[in-house]
Structures are given as C-alpha cells and as structure tokens.
Amino acid sequence: MNIQLFANSINFGSVDAKIIDISMGVVGGQLRASDYYFEQLQPIFRSHIQQSNWDKISSLDLKANVLLFGELNAEGGICITDVEDFSEIEIEICGIDSHVLNRLFV
Numbered sequence: 001m002n003i004q005l006f007a008n009s010i011n012f013g014s015v016d017a018k019i020i021d022i023s024m025g026v027v028g029g030q031l032r033a034s035d036y037y038f039e040q041l042q043p044i045f046r047s048h049i050q051q052s053n054w055d056k057i058s059s060l061d062l063k064a065n066v067l068l069f070g071e072l073n074a075e076g077g078i079c080i081t082d083v084e085d086f087s088e089i090e091i092e093i094c095g096i097d098s099h100v101l102n103r104l105f106v
Contacts, residue, residue: 001104002067005031005078005091007060012037015091019105024076027105028092031080037089045082064093066104072096 003017013033020026031037041060048057062078065071076094 001027003027003072003093004065004067006063006065007041009061009063010036012041017091017093017105019101020092022098022101024094025096025098025101026076026092026094027096027101028079028090031082031089031091033089042082045080046084049083069104072100 001017002014004014005012011034013031015029015031017027017029020028033042044053044056044060047053062080063071064074064078072093074093074095075097079090079092079094081090081092
C-alpha cells in the first residue's frame with residue numbers, strides 16, 4: 001500500500017507500507033524520500049537521535065495519506081528512524097484503527 005508522508009502539508013516522501021504489527025495497528029517500510037526530506041527534515045530527525053527535541057518533532061505535524069482513502073489517523077504517531085551511516089530510513093505509522101487496517105491491507 002503506497003502511503004504519502006507530509007510535514008506541515010509538504011510532501012516529503014512515500015512508503016510502500018506493509019503490516020508490521022496488526023495487534024498494535026502498525027504499518028511501515030522504507031522511506032522513498034524527496035529532496036525536501038534530505039534538505040529540511042533529515043537534520044532534524046538525526047539530531048533528535050542524539051538529543052531528544054519533542055517540541056520540534058511535534059511542530060512538524062506529520063501526516064500519512066492514502067490515495068482514494070485520505071489521511072490515516074495514527075493515534076500512536078509516525079516514527080522515522082534515520083541513523084547516520086545507514087542508507088535505509090524506516091517509517092512506522094502507529095495506532096491505526098483495526099477496521100481501517102482491514103479495509104486497506106487485508
């Protein structure tokens with residue numbers, strides 16, 4: 001399932017998501033990042049690993065959207081794992097309602 005990702009209404013990439021943990025409503029996969037992600041967001045997420053800055057992260061207003069469905073309500077948030085020296089950037093969209101998961105992924 002292709003999911004588009006947004007920070008403050010700006011598309012920063014997409015993920016071909018698969019179910020990671022159905023009981024917790026988690027889907028995710030590897031980010032296909034836009035230039036905007038690399039230029040504007042990557043430094044934020046990488047510095048957050050070194051020193052947490054939850055106010056900065058929450059100010060990004062992260063959203064996940066599915067074509068022909070709309071915004072996924074991620075009650076547990078959207079997690080981005082972007083570690084220096086690793087080429088993959090992992091996305092987890094957490095706390096999606098089970099009815100929505102069944103409709104989109106099962």
